[in-house]
Amino acid sequence: MGGRDMGHQANSSQKRIALIDGNNFYVSCERVMQPRLVGRPVIVLSNNDGCAISRSDEAKAMGIKMGAPLHEFRSLIRNGNLEALSANFALYGDLSERMMRVLGQFSPRQEIYSIDESFLDLTGIAGTGRQIGTDIRQRVARWTGIPTCVGIGPSKTLAKLANHLAKKVPRLQGVCDLTGLPQEKLLKILGHIPVDEVWGVGRRLAPRLAGLGISTAAHLASANPGWIRKCFSVTLANTVRELQGISCLDLQDIAEPRQQIIHSRSFGAAVRQFSDLAQAVSMFACQAAAKLRIQQSTAAAIQVSIFYRNNPWSITHQRHAILDLVPATDSTTILADTASKCLRSIFEPGYDYIKAGVRLLDICPKHPDCAQQLELDFDSAQTESAAQARLADTALMRTLDQINARFGDGTLMPASSSHRADAPWLMRQKSKSSNFTTNWKELALVHC
DNA sequence: TCTGGGGTCCTAGGACCC
DNA sequence: TCTGGGGTCCTAGGACCC
Numbered sequence: 295m296g297g298r299d300m301g302h303q304a305n306s307s308q309k310r311i312a313l314i315d316g317n318n319f320y321v322s323c324e325r326v327m328q329p330r331l332v333g334r335p336v337i338v339l340s341n342n343d344g345c346a347i348s349r350s351d352e353a354k355a356m357g358i359k360m361g362a363p364l365h366e367f368r369s370l371i372r373n374g375n376l377e378a379l380s381a382n383f384a385l386y387g388d389l390s391e392r393m394m395r396v397l398g399q400f401s402p403r404q405e406i407y408s409i410d411e412s413f414l415d416l417t418g419i420a421g422t423g424r425q426i427g428t429d430i431r432q433r434v435a436r437w438t439g440i441p442t443c444v445g446i447g448p449s450k451t452l453a454k455l456a457n458h459l460a461k462k463v464p465r466l467q468g469v470c471d472l473t474g475l476p477q478e479k480l481l482k483i484l485g486h487i488p489v490d491e492v493w494g495v496g497r498r499l500a501p502r503l504a505g506l507g508i509s510t511a512a513h514l515a516s517a518n519p520g521w522i523r524k525c526f527s528v529t530l531a532n533t534v535r536e537l538q539g540i541s542c543l544d545l546q547d548i549a550e551p552r553q554q555i556i557h558s559r560s561f562g563a564a565v566r567q568f569s570d571l572a573q574a575v576s577m578f579a580c581q582a583a584a585k586l587r588i589q590q591s592t593a594a595a596i597q598v599s600i601f602y603r604n605n606p607w608s609i610t611h612q613r614h615a616i617l618d619l620v621p622a623t624d625s626t627t628i629l630a631d632t633a634s635k636c637l638r639s640i641f642e643p644g645y646d647y648i649k650a651g652v653r654l655l656d657i658c659p660k661h662p663d664c665a666q667q668l669e670l671d672f673d674s675a676q677t678e679s680a681a682q683a684r685l686a687d688t689a690l691m692r693t694l695d696q697i698n699a700r701f702g703d704g705t706l707m708p709a710s711s712s713h714r715a716d717a718p719w720l721m722r723q724k725s726k727s728s729n730f731t732t733n734w735k736e737l738a739l740v741h742c
Numbered sequence: 743t744c745t746g747g748g749g750t751c752c753t754a755g756g757a758c759c760c
Numbered sequence: 761t762c763t764g765g766g767g768t769c770c771t772a773g774g775a776c777c778c
């Protein structure tokens with residue numbers, strides 16, 4: 295009986311969760327630094343300038359779809375009717391951090407969900423949802439220049455839906471609060487939302503649900519969670535409860551370290567030479583290692599994948615290899631070396647390689663007392679020198695990270711990943727904006 | 743011709759154990 | 761020839777998210 299708990303929840307002990315996200319986030323970041331883009335149709339392209347991954351409202355109005363490939367709108371760009379920018383993730387990451395810091399001022403409990411989204415627990419915080427939401431939007435806009443929408447609900451899933459409405463319904467002025475509504479009123483609102491707009495219902499589930507007569511968020515909210523559990527999964531059963539106002543998904547306000555770290559890229563052009571592939575893989579290993587050190591972890595295994603085609607028209611195939619790292623490590627040099635060993639074991643000449651990736655696995659925190667597997671080694675002198683080598687390596691990596699943080703990624707790297715500026719595997723980025731906020735050389739100058 | 747990259751969680755099935 | 765039941769761990773694959 296889905297309705298059993300619903301009346302019970304609709305009281306003042308209800309949670310109040312907000313979801314705030316940046317509107318067209320990447321485009322908005324570009325506009326903060328380049329005001330001439332405001333009011334114009336603008337898109338931001340994926341790596342390699344492949345397809346659209348962020349669109350301004352004006353670009354959406356022109357019918358440009360999310361993920362649409364560049365060649366579909368080349369002529370629009372040529373004629374000056376559309377501005378297309380290469381992705382500048384250093385800029386987006388930096389503006390994201392600023393936005394998240396501002397949001398954190400509104401609640402002691404914050405979950406940073408993605409680069410442009412944050413949940414806040416507003417339970418027990420003074421003010422109506424509308425008042426707080428309006429304050430949030432104004433402060434973020436004033437302090438970072440990023441436009442946002444705010445959705446509020448008794449569960450994360452309803453906060454997500456509220457955020458969706460805040461964007462879609464102009465009358466709401468960017469803030470939608472679904473807490474404290476009578477059941478009939480809430481169901482009436484959910485009745486206008488297609489089921490695939492619900493968080494957790496994707497392309498595959500939506501048609502299956504529709505086949506069972508569940509085509510709106512209201513239908514799903516009225517379903518029996520036990521039955522959904524049987525026919526689908528616990529995840530979707532939780533979604534049903536969340537839609538009923540029963541909070542099942544906790545706010546994860548303490549960031550868990552990543553369980554795996556991936557760095558992979560499609561190449562700007564196909565490569566055939568082992569040396570090119572080796573440079574790319576070494577470089578990707580360095581970048582993955584840097585991410586690993588940021589979260590102060592070590593990896594106990596590394597996987598290298600390479601993607602190739604038999605001929606330009608064939609489908610993509612892949613090969614991969616995994617090697618264990620004993621002891622677990624966060625060292626760029628060891629990770630890059632091991633990645634090269636993986637690559638050597640799977641490389642075969644004669645193919646067009648179009649992409650490669652490095653994945654760090656079996657990640658655990660880098661504590662001196664962390665139960666890491668040590669090498670079996672009965673020669674204590676050797677063990678000691680290995681320990682000293684590790685200490686020296688840690689110091690070296692700290693220096694490397696500091697230099698790269700100050701002078702830009704890639705300033706310092708192992709010789710194995712050094713390459714020419716026109717290496718074929720480097721990604722294509724024809725129209726990237728400057729690193730206005732993260733590189734001294736490209737700092738934005740504001741004329742007052 | 744041209745279509746990204748980086749994550750998480752769940753489930754089913756096989757290996758293995760007692 | 762007979763041939764249980766229950767548990768854990770691991771992995772691959774599916775589905776979802778931004």
